[in-house]
Amino acid sequence: MTAPQVQVQAPLLQLNGITKVLKGQEEPRTILSGVDLTVHPGQSVAILGRSGSGKSTLLSLIGLFDRADEGQYFLHGNDITKLPERRAAALRSAEFGFVFQRFFLLKHLTAAQNVAMALVNGQGWSARRKRKQQVMDALEQVGIAHLAKSKPSRLSGGEQQRVAIARALVRQPRVILADEPTGALDTETGNLVVEVLLNTTRQGCGLVLVTHDHDHARKMGRVLELRDGRFN
Amino acid sequence: MLSGKFRSALVIGGQGIRARKLRTFLSMVSLFLGVLAVVTVQAGAEIAERAMLTDVELQSGKDGTMMGYIPGEKGAPGIVEATLKGRADAVAMISSKAVIGEPGVRPINEGGMPFEYANRGGDYSGPSVYCDAGGVCQEQKPQEKKPDGQAIEVSMVALTGDIRPFKPFRPVSGNWLDFGSAPSLAPRIVLNEEAAKGLRMYRVPGEMMIEGATHHVSPQIIGVVQDGYGQPRVYLRLDELRTWMPAPAATSELDRFRGGGTGLEVYLQPGSDDLQQLLKAKLVGAGIEQNNLHFRVVNSKERMESQLKIMRLIFLGMAFLVLLIGVAGILNVGLATVGERVEEFALRRAVGMSRMLLAGIVLAETLLTGLLTAALAIGAGAAGLQVALMMFGSRFPSLQGTTFPWEAGVAGVIAGLLAGVLGGLIPAIRAARIPIATVMRA
Known part of the structure; x- marks a missing residue:
């Protein structure tokens, strides 16, 4: 008789006791205080909270835009708390995909060129044909391959946000970090964007969604609320 | 084989220039005059030296004789x-x-x-x-x-x-x-x-x-x-x-x-x-x-060069001042452009670009602008020389057969590159210092 195999899936990312203090003002202000968070592959997490509760700060720490003052950060079990900036840039490129409330598309580039921006970032170089294929696959994934040659000014808000999502997906990241991606969209378009993001979790991608919208939050696997720099 | 970083800098730098044609043109105007001044001084000095040498050689004999x-x-x-x-x-x-x-x-x-x-x-x-x-x-x-x-x-x-x-x-x-x-x-x-x-x-x-x-x-x-x-x-x-x-x-x-x-x-x-x-x-x-x-x-050239050296230095000094005005133009436009592109640069860093490469992109843009300007100035210098020779060549027999000196071309390219580096360095450093969190706060 053999013992049943227990498959323990290692967390995609794990934050332990993360603290962030905002300095440079009259009195240092604690934005995050001992936050713990674990995200597994294919898991989606919604983070709710009022303005100033530290949602975006937490996302910027997860995305290696900034460093925590205290606590530990593990990615695939590796401690990356004090990663040098050069390696952090490489990790941002390889592991994370970012979607923001404003779409941040460069107006002088086409949709395809905006997506390709994530590939032309100095982290390796692939041939033009391969790049083009990757871009078209990403646009296909969000359902706007036919708009590849359109400039942002000719796209609707929902289409622009889907271009931004394609840009986040083009490098096939392990984690998608979305900071209020539906904030500038109407309800219907917002639902569509959330669906597109959720689709990525079905392919094993982790999703951390910062939102004010409880309806969208409920669609995620876990819902966490930040209040005064701590999860309730 | 060019590295991925270098290619990325060139591709994005080229996109930046194409996206801001008018600004690029405006920064090229003042730089053009500066590079043209350097090219003209260098070409003038070379041609004058050759013409003088030819005249001296007529009487004294060729160098080394x-x-x-x-x-x-x-x-x-x-x-x-x-x-x-x-x-x-x-x-x-x-x-x-x-x-x-x-x-x-x-x-x-x-x-x-x-x-x-x-x-x-x-x-x-x-x-x-x-x-x-x-x-x-x-x-x-x-x-x-x-x-x-x-x-x-x-x-x-x-x-x-x-x-x-x-x-x-x-x-x-x-x-x-x-x-x-x-x-x-x-x-x-x-x-x-x-x-x-x-x-x-x-x-x-x-x-x-x-x-x-x-x-x-x-x-x-x-x-x-x-x-x-x-x-x-x-x-x-x-x-x-x-x-x-x-x-x-x-x-x-x-x-x-x-x-x-x-x-x-x-x-x-x-x-x-x-x-x-x-x-x-x-x-x-x-x-x-x-x-x-x-x-x-016979060493006429050596003797003449020492005489021409001071003149050349004076004129090159003046040309360098004109070039500095061009550099100031590039710097001005570069700083304004970085200010406008804060979000773009923050976003590029967010998608994995390093600070170094970001600075490289800004420098690549100014270097490409400098090189393009240098090419135009050298072309204008060479064309101007041909026109001048056609108009006045018969009056100065020692100028017959004169061609645009390659030294002036090299000086123009160096001036263009130098202006690109000097004009792009501060904007590049500023661009590299933009915090990524800018995109989160936007």
Whole structure:
């Protein structure tokens, strides 16, 4: 008789006791205080909270835009708390995909060129044909391959946000970090964007969604609320 | 193979330039003037140096040539002629005087002066005194004054071979002396421009009286050259002259003092040391003092360069100031552009671009702008030179055949790159310092 195999899936990312203090003002202000968070592959997490509760700060720490003052950060079990900036840039490129409330598309580039921006970032170089294929696959994934040659000014808000999502997906990241991606969209378009993001979790991608919208939050696997720099 | 970072910088830099054509153009305008100033100064200095060098070479000989001054006494002309006979690596020039025109008259330009100063009076009628080496002086008998007539006086230069490899005479009309053919009984002569001018201005008979010759000769004028001398000169083959002067003259000290007799110049190609030694040995053996044999290497370029250096530095300094204005233009536009592109740069860093590469992109844009401007300025400089040569080239013979100097092109490219780096460095550093969180707070 053999013992049943227990498959323990290692967390995609794990934050332990993360603290962030905002300095440079009259009195240092604690934005995050001992936050713990674990995200597994294919898991989606919604983070709710009022303005100033530290949602975006937490996302910027997860995305290696900034460093925590205290606590530990593990990615695939590796401690990356004090990663040098050069390696952090490489990790941002390889592991994370970012979607923001404003779409941040460069107006002088086409949709395809905006997506390709994530590939032309100095982290390796692939041939033009391969790049083009990757871009078209990403646009296909969000359902706007036919708009590849359109400039942002000719796209609707929902289409622009889907271009931004394609840009986040083009490098096939392990984690998608979305900071209020539906904030500038109407309800219907917002639902569509959330669906597109959720689709990525079905392919094993982790999703951390910062939102004010409880309806969208409920669609995620876990819902966490930040209040005064701590999860309730 | 270019690295991914370098390619990314070029691709994104190119996109940035295309996206902001007007701004790029505006920053190019002031830089264009700066680079053009550098190109013009450099090209001007190079062309001036070459033109001056060409003019100096006409008189002094080409750089590196070994030049010898030999006193025309004790049979030296004959020794030199015999030693250099049939050699292509050395030529001797034997100078004396000749009068073309009516015999027995006072030439229009007595003394072989330029025709500009002829017939201006100022005849010296005082006593002529000669002092020997021991300091004993004695008055000479005044020469008999000849009646005025239709004749011109020229310096006559007899050549043992083709002098042009040593002195690049520029042809004006006709032909140069042919040293390969059999000697002609009627000497073929080539005039310099001043001598040709004399013959054009005055109707003189085609008869030539050569100092020390046995008979008057009827020369054949075969061409005119520019030789860099202001005095009238004629050139002819020494072997054709020998028909009329059979024995090499052994002139006295007195003749040399009076400016008569024979002046001897020898031109040797670089590396002809053996020939030089042989010539010296023969001349010393004939009784000429070693101290009177003067050989030197022509180094006109080195001398001229030191003279031109200060001028060039002054003009380059001025051009650099103009270039700085161009740099300020690029810097101004660069800083404004970085301010406008804060979100773009933050986003690029968010998607994995390093600070270094971001700075590289901004620098790539200014470098590409600088290079493009340099290419335009160099093109404008080269085109301007062609136009200037077409318009004024005929007035300055030394500029004939002038091409745009490559040194000016290199200076333009360096100026463009330098302006790109100086103008792009501060914007690049600013771009690299933009925090990524900017995109989160937007």
